[in-house]
Amino acid sequence: MKPISFGFQPKQRLRSAGMRIRSVHAAAVTDPAALGRTSPGFDPALVSSSMNPMGHDARYEDSAARFRPPWADVACIVTADDGTWGLGMTSHSGPVVPLVNDFLGPIITGLDLVDVDHLWDLMTQGTGSHLGLSGVLSYAISAVDLALWDMLGKLESAPVFELLGGPARESLACYATGGNVDEYVADGFGAIKLPCPWGSDVEAAAELNADRFADARTVAGPDMPIRVDGWAIQRASDAIVLGEALGPLGVDWIEDCVFPEDWAAYAEVRAALPDTRLASGERWYGVAAFQLAIEQGWVDIVQPDALWVGGATPTRRIAALAEAGGVELALHCTGNDPYGQHIGLALAANTTNEMYYGGSIPDDLMATLRPLPGMAPVVEGTIVPSDAPGFGIELTLSDVERATAQSTVSLSPRSPAG
Ligand SMILES: [Mg+2]
Structure with a gap:
């Protein structure tokens, strides 16, 4: 690992300058093991015993599972003109996947990818006024925004924290x-x-x-x-x-x-x-x-x-x-x-x-x-976070495609250049 130097070091960003977003696609993670997630994670019995948002109501004190959303995680892939791609992840695939594929993706596809602040404003202001920003729309925007930052990091060969x-x-x-x-x-x-x-x-x-x-x-x-x-x-x-x-x-x-x-x-x-x-x-x-x-x-x-x-x-x-x-x-x-x-x-x-x-x-x-x-x-x-480009996630696009292969939508819309 290279030594960490503190403070932002301005340098000319060459690869991302003038580049545009080619595609934005999301899918449900139906095979977490393809992402290296081979354990079941949290113990459902333990989660249920301590996390019941209706636990204050005697009718539902033992019904924590009733209030846990049934959806899988989401993988979102954003691809640049040159085929460079970034991965963003979030939760609640049921509503989030169509929000990304049908609405958020088309809003920013074709736009300059460098000004992420502007893209975020487009996604929130352009959709929140009629969908309501709170909740699942925010999860969908999260996945796209994180994929954009991951892609920028890869384009500039820099960790996102930089x-x-x-x-x-x-x-x-x-x-x-x-x-x-x-x-x-x-x-x-x-x-x-x-x-x-x-x-x-x-x-x-x-x-x-x-x-x-x-x-x-x-x-x-x-x-x-x-x-x-x-x-x-x-x-x-x-x-x-x-x-x-x-x-x-x-x-x-x-x-x-x-x-x-x-x-x-x-x-x-x-x-x-x-x-x-x-x-x-x-x-x-x-x-x-x-x-x-x-x-x-x-x-x-x-x-x-x-x-x-x-x-x-x-x-x-x-x-x-x-x-x-x-x-x-x-x-x-x-x-x-x-x-x-x-x-x-x-x-x-x-x-x-x-x-x-x-x-x-x-x-x-x-x-x-x-x-x-x-x-x-x-x-x-x-x-000590990884200083590899982007968020340092060591997955290939094939890994992500395998993880989402059983999703109802495909993550493989890129051109042969990708
Ligand atoms: Mg907390």
């Missing part, structure tokens, strides 16, 4: 999210985050989470930051009960404790818990939600996910807002994929990085991650 103005640091300091605290401590992580199972008995749920927090503190020692993720909690009143239980125990932050777009609830929780650090953002889409929350002081930490929020392009804009607004940026699941790793290394505002092991397979953390080939591993709680 194209984004970095690296801002030598490595990524990571914390671990999940329930296997002793394993995370033994693996050298400097901080941990606990999932918060919830239920219709609010007092019992708060007591359970306080007990889990106390147990984690015993294992982690007195100084390690311990955060909690309340993403299955929906109501402000529930979040306030949790905050009042965990605040005295020294919780470092409470995350996602109300419904993602319930702004009145965010305001209510902020007012009730003025001294508790609040985090959110992995389920906010585009830039405006972050701008609003930062301006209103509803959160202390913002957590966009590049595979969901619209890609690297809005994540960079959100980082600027966070710095200007005096809140922390802690990218969601930075360590779990090469996209987050590169973006996390590039953005100076990004202070800490998540390794998500929620619902993990005990004693096999790497199997839980299902890393793409070329993705840097976490060692002693630290990641």
Whole structure:
């Protein structure tokens, strides 16, 4: 690996100058093993026991699987005039694949590929006004945007973290999210985050989470930051009960404790818990939600996910807002994929990085991650991302085509030059 030099080094970009986008295509990943993903990933039983967005309703307390989308992951290939291609990935193939192939792709095909900010504006402003940016459209835009950055990196023989103005640091300091605290401590992580199972008995749920927090503190020692993720909690009143239980125990932050777009609830929780650090953002889409929350002081930490929020392009804009607004940026699941790793290394505002092991397979953390080939591993709680071109993903186009071969649409529309 070559030595890392800090700060963006301007140089003439020759290969991408004047080049245009030839094609944009997405397909469902029907054979993850072709992408090197041979493990099943998260243990469904463990996921179901702790991640139920309707767990507060007694009728659905044991029905977490009902609320998990059934769709496969998405692979998006963007190809340039000269056949250079980039890979972007996201979730929810059912609605995302046609959004890319039928709508987003035709909007940007034939356009200059260098000004990714302009392409992102076209995709969001040109579609969001009638489709609504929140949710699956944002996932679709994410896949295209990440493919564009991967392609630009390959064209310029540069890692994406350099194209984004970095690296801002030598490595990524990571914390671990999940329930296997002793394993995370033994693996050298400097901080941990606990999932918060919830239920219709609010007092019992708060007591359970306080007990889990106390147990984690015993294992982690007195100084390690311990955060909690309340993403299955929906109501402000529930979040306030949790905050009042965990605040005295020294919780470092409470995350996602109300419904993602319930702004009145965010305001209510902020007012009730003025001294508790609040985090959110992995389920906010585009830039405006972050701008609003930062301006209103509803959160202390913002957590966009590049595979969901619209890609690297809005994540960079959100980082600027966070710095200007005096809140922390802690990218969601930075360590779990090469996209987050590169973006996390590039953005100076990004202070800490998540390794998500929620619902993990005990004693096999790497199997839980299902890393793409070329993705840097976490060692002693630290990641040094690959400096290979693009996002450093070591897959051929044939690999991606095999992974999507059973999809209802084809990823093989390129000309013989590709
Ligand atoms: Mg979270």
